[in-house]
Amino acid sequence: QKEVEQDPGPLSVPEGAIVSLNCTYSNSAFQYFMWYRQYSRKGPELLMYTYSSGNKEDGRFTAQVDKSSKYISLFIRDSQPSDSATYLCAMSGGSQGNLIFGKGTKLSVKP
Amino acid sequence: GAGVSQSPSNKVTEKGKDVELRCDPISGHTALYWYRQSLGQGLEFLIYFQGNSAPDKSGLPSDRFSAERTGGSVSTLTIQRTQQEDSAVYLCASSREGSGNQPQHFGDGTRLSIL
Numbered sequence: 001q002k003e004v005e006q007d008p009g010p011l012s013v014p015e016g017a018i019v020s021l022n023c024t025y026s027n028s029a030f031q032y033f034m035w036y037r038q039y040s041r042k043g044p045e046l047l048m049y050t051y052s053s054g055n056k057e058d059g060r061f062t063a064q065v066d067k068s069s070k071y072i073s074l075f076i077r078d079s080q081p082s083d084s085a086t087y088l089c090a091m092s093g094g095s096q097g098n099l100i101f102g103k104g105t106k107l108s109v110k111p
Numbered sequence: 112g113a114g115v116s117q118s119p120s121n122k123v124t125e126k127g128k129d130v131e132l133r134c135d136p137i138s139g140h141t142a143l144y145w146y147r148q149s150l151g152q153g154l155e156f157l158i159y160f161q162g163n164s165a166p167d168k169s170g171l172p173s174d175r176f177s178a179e180r181t182g183g184s185v186s187t188l189t190i191q192r193t194q195q196e197d198s199a200v201y202l203c204a205s206s207r208e209g210s211g212n213q214p215q216h217f218g219d220g221t222r223l224s225i226l
Contacts, residue, residue, distance in 0.1 A: 032211055043115070043202055043217035044154075051212070088154065097211030098144060098167065099204075103153040 006102025115218035136205030
């Protein structure tokens, strides 16, 4: 079992839809949870950063962490074509913070 | 600088040659990380620097890979005697400190192709 599992998609939705992206993990030591967005031929861009369980909202984006279920989610409201990208979940728990990534979900938002 | 800067953005070289990749982190960030992104493998951790020290080299795939950081700033990743399986995007990230409670910010990577 991989440490972090993420459905690679691809996921295609119409503009304006609510998008739900998810990751599961196996290491209970993970405490910090991140979502990155990556456009083609670009580096990952940090979208959301959360610590432990709970919800965090930033504009159209909401991140949820459920440590009891080892499950994290990213919701995108009112999705736009510009949201079309690969979304990577990442997490860490060690003292030095190197990240463990999911393989990414490729999202396409159709106008 | 405003963000993490990596050079070159693209590198094509012949099998067996040595390559050197450069990362210039965000000013003031003491922690620096190298990752590799390849098709089917996702993003893999290679090495972590806190200041000029590398306490964790566990992700380096072989002894052909080495890295250094000088002046607590610029880092270089060197791959000796390159092999075709080294073809990937090499990404650098930095954070304010390496304790894990600071987010990492990435550069756009070096796309390495070994012929």
